[in-house]
Amino acid sequence: MNKIKTAAVLLLCALLCAAASCGKKTETAGGEGASAAVSAGEDAGESASADPDELVKGICEKYNLTNGFIFTSSSTELGEYLDEDLIQSYYGDADDAPDFSKVEQYCLYVDESDPDIIIDVGVFKMADPSYADTLMQYLQARIDVKIENGARYTNIDVETLKKSVVAKTGSWVYYVVSYDTADIVNDIKAALK
Helix, strand or coil: CHHHHHHHHHHHHHHHHHHHHCCCCEEEECCCCCEEEECCCCCCCCCCCCCHHHHHHHHHHHCCCCCCEEEECCCCCCCCCCCHHHHHHHHCCCCCCCCHHHEEEEEEEEECCCCCECEEEEEEEECCHHHHHHHHHHHHHHHHHHHHHHHHCCCCECHHHHCCEEEEECCEEEEEECCCHHHHHHHHHHHCC
16 A cells, blocks of 8 residues: 555656746637647747748738648758758749848748739748848749739739738747738737737
């Protein structure tokens, strides 16, 4: 009987230690499906540190964005992160592309399932906030090229492109090209507060 009590006490201690070592995680709703994890131990005056993966994946779930690809800086699997070729393909040209060494974290959704409809959602945490405006220029250039293509090829739906938003808040840059741009932007803004 004494061994059972000792085992129970040890198990209880192990569970308490495990529970105590877990970090506190608070979620701030940016909408029903979109949320951002807030780092534990932040002062009330500091801005929240959002997780771009959780934010973009939550937006994809909320707005039923399921036909595209998600690229994230947290992955090491080829095809799940942006390598130099993808960066140049999406945001650059043959001679020039954004410098992603100045981006600390990112997650983006790119839907290429229908070549006539453009749906993109991207969130980038800048390692070098002074580079934010430059990154925004590359993001806007992607949208502008698609709008130009829409003028030449009438089958391309430019409605999402005309409602697109490229913006920054603090050390974050984001862009949205969607039928639900205004709602998604509100979700992102709420999560990045």
